[in-house]
Amino acid sequence: MKVTVLSGGVGAARFLEGLSRTIEPASITAVCNVSDDLTWHGLHVSPDLDTLMYTLAGLEGEQGWGVRGDTQTTLERLREIGDEEWFSIGDRDLATHLYRTGRLRAGNTLTEVTQALMSSHGVKVNVLPVTDEPHPTIVRTAEGDLAFQDYFVRLRGAVPVTGFEFPGRDARPAPGVLRAIGEADLTVIAPSNPFVSITPMLVVQGVRQTLARMPGKRIAVSPIVAGAAIKGPAATMLESLGYEVSATAVAKLYQGLIDLFVVDTADEALLPEIRALGMDAVATDTMMTGSEGRARVARNVLAAAGFGESVA
């Protein structure tokens, strides 16, 4: 059984970690968003790829990103020197960005560098950046167009969003991405932000079409539970874009792309309206609390998709 997961950052990482302890890690491919990537003082930082790596390696920080217990010697010194630094990077985390940047400058692709990094971290899940090309998300706001991290980290997502722009929307998929989606028995859209994690991947050449036509099962797990986002700015974005803040609103965004939408038991009442969108829908426990919670959610989602049995 081959499972492909379209992945953003923290939510996807936790889901994948649970999944990798439920089925053979080598049978899982994570196609990962790179539209949050940024150049930080000349270094290529890929927040979502790194969140997957640290989480799957059991190293993730308490907020879900960075390296647990990391020090900030360099960052503190940078601030002392007078740098108005708002992006927080620890000393061990920094090594990842230096390594990636060095290898990219030496002519390696992001796919190759990601493979080397995952391997050095003992990660068995096959993690693929959705593209090797630059493909940033631009967040349109009342205060002008912003790079994603500028909006999300520097401004703490506190400025109303009016839309998104993907100047790299013609980016070509990285090697293996279309095959991983097209040949999977099951493709899961992770409980990630639909606007800035999933959509940027869908606009990469061939991804949406491959997902729409794949013969296997296609499911999505709602990142919205009981009208709120588990993590990140999904709820705020839905609201400022004029959507209802609900699992149903997310299901609508995936209409025509998925067979089944999985909501949390807290949203069981929404099942009829989601089914009315022309997709199957089930409610199950999707709260990934702790290590056991992650594995339980993975098993429940697999069961909802018809693979294996659910657990309480």
Added chain:
Amino acid sequence: MKVTVLSGGVGAARFLEGLSRTIEPASITAVCNVSDDLTWHGLHVSPDLDTLMYTLAGLEGEQGWGVRGDTQTTLERLREIGDEEWFSIGDRDLATHLYRTGRLRAGNTLTEVTQALMSSHGVKVNVLPVTDEPHPTIVRTAEGDLAFQDYFVRLRGAVPVTGFEFPGRDARPAPGVLRAIGEADLTVIAPSNPFVSITPMLVVQGVRQTLARMPGKRIAVSPIVAGAAIKGPAATMLESLGYEVSATAVAKLYQGLIDLFVVDTADEALLPEIRALGMDAVATDTMMTGSEGRARVARNVLAAAGFGESVA
């Protein structure tokens, strides 16, 4: 009295530190070599500028470079990840390179960034990169052309040198460089490597001509004492290029550019042959041992040039 010092790394830094405790630091300009600069994992590293900064700020490491007592958390992690890293950079030192790279990418010149860094480190000496443009030293060796740090750090200078190439030899001087040399009462060529610290500066547009024509006094301090280099590969280079390894050989390289050559008392016997080159020559204690030693050498060099009195 205005003094300008043509500076390489460690030797120049120690001389400047002594000088800055002998005369008003703000009356000193250090024109600094940037031909050792390298791009390290995407970061712009300027070893000579940083050595001057750390030394003048009293922070220099025990080897003369880097930050004293620095940790290597990032570097150790980088090696764990599998990076075959031969250039050793500490955590605090890393902040300097991140700051410089970020400011350069934001459109600042190296001169502007250097000024900001020196200021944040409390350095009162006016430190100017000789040029704001890329101007690398290529070391020609029996094993092919090498970037300077590749030759010096990775190969530990253990491969015979056959020559040097400066592909950026048409680089324009940074703002203030020609004026600092042309208007100085005294220009000192620091006890730095003539081939890879001083010559790269002399080939920058107008530098050699300005030095040759300046009305003030021009002196050089020998980096070779008793047939050996105090620091770095100067002796090895002289030898593999077929020169005699002596202060006289260095004096010859500066013929026509300086009025006075200062050698160590250990090389007093060389004074007649140096004077035969058409320059004045004096012997004095040039061993910059400890903080007092640095100040003593600075005073002795000033005295040899006719400014103030020498000390024992």
